[in-house]
Amino acid sequence: MSVDPRLLCAFVAVAEELHFTRAAVRLYVAQQALSRDIRRLERELGTELFLRTTRQVTLTADGTRLLPYARRVLAAQDALLAAFGRGEAGRPLFVDVNSPGLFSTRILARARELAPDSELMARFESGLTGAAAEILAGRIDASFGRFAGLDPALRSRLEQQPVRYEPMAVILPEDHRLAGLDEVPLDALAGETVYAGAGNPRTPEWTDLARLLFEGRGIEVAPPAPLALGPEEFERIMAKTRCPVLAVVDFPAMPHAVLRPLVDPVPLSPVSLVWRKGVTHPGIDALRCAATELATEEGWLLRPAEGWIPARDALIMMNRS
Structure with missing residues (x-):
């Protein structure tokens, strides 16, 4: 018997949220599809993992027993993908700049100058929560946005570099x-x-x-x-x-x-460059270097005295995430 890591990812999301709707939003899938994946995992393992009522979702004893195993499998999968990425330095890197015309397009342009042998291709997602799901699914490689606003479970699987306090x-x-x-x-x-x-x-x-x-x-x-x-x-x-x-x-x-x-x-909108934890690619290095250069040249990380920003964002922008 083998277990699809996607089913384990669904299980961990529900186990951590104890709420199917929130877990579905976190994974960017339909709630019906998430429920089907949980039922399939329960059939394959031959046990019930959650107790569901109209008011709450709780883990069964077997669900509690499965959770640390599932987390270890997903961590191993992340490590495998990161190692595989190190052997793919020549593959295109897909960079979400959110929308044409934003400052992130300038970072991408500078990164292309710094890494002329790498193919950095622009993508246009909408919102960091959506982009984070695409990063973890391997469909894009990097994005920009408010890292503090992500679910902690997502943040734990991502890296970030503060880029700008955007008015x-x-x-x-x-x-x-x-x-x-x-x-x-x-x-x-x-x-x-x-x-x-x-x-x-x-x-x-x-x-x-x-x-x-x-x-x-x-x-x-x-x-x-x-x-x-x-x-x-x-x-x-x-x-x-x-x-x-x-x-x-x-x-x-x-x-x-x-x-x-x-x-x-x-x-101020606090913006970070975000990518999957453990990934090594010359395009990521170029993006990080380009972001640092532009932020230094244009004072993007100089927080104005009259600026407003939530406290938890301030900590993350000082790399205390």
């Missing part, structure tokens, strides 16, 4: 009451409902950052809504909802909208 901004309809300002004081958004990706399973780290920022300021996070893809859909949805959108200062221009930096205080 945050707000996108407004061009006729919004605040659109005429060069900068928008944060308190001026009191009474507004601001879109920050709520409900998007790929970007919960961004929504969490927004909630921390808005707390106690009279600003509401907009409820979940379908993701608008492309400038035309963005324009249509903004015209319909009139909701400001939380963004960063490098966000690409959108039609019939203005982007204004936030101030008083200046909220």
Whole structure:
């Protein structure tokens, strides 16, 4: 008998979350598919691993016994993939830059100059939580985003290098009451409902950052809504909802909208370069070197005195994760 590591990954996620919906979001799979994998693992092992009621999920005695074995198998698989990666220095490296035009594209361009013999290919994911799942699945190799916003179980399997304190901004309809300002004081958004990706399973780290920022300021996070893809859909949805959108200062221009930096205080989006733990590839080395060079040249890691950042993010950005 052999056990598919994917089934063990599903088991560990449910065992750590004790909640099928949260585990499914963490693994970026449908809850039905996750339940099928757990049932299949139980059939293959010939035992029940979880006790399920309408209110809670708990481990059985056999589930508790399996957990340390499953973790060791997955750790060994990570080590195997890392070792295999060392023999694949010539393979393409897939780098998620999130969106065209962001500062991460400049890091990628500099890394290509530093490693001309490596093929570094851009990918465009949406959100670090989604990208982290793709990294662990081996479909991409590196990404950028708010490392502190990831589930601790994901962070334990990833490496990170702080890259930038990116000032945050707000996108407004061009006729919004605040659109005429060069900068928008944060308190001026009191009474507004601001879109920050709520409900998007790929970007919960961004929504969490927004909630921390808005707390106690009279600003509401907009409820979940379908993701608008492309400038035309963005324009249509903004015209319909009139909701400001939380963004960063490098966000690409959108039609019939203005982007204004936030101030008083200046909220900062903490960005790290993230890759799978144990991977060795000249492209990763080039990305890390490029990020360090640009951050030093342009002061990306100089935190402004008036800057705002959550305490746990501050610790991680000082490499105390």
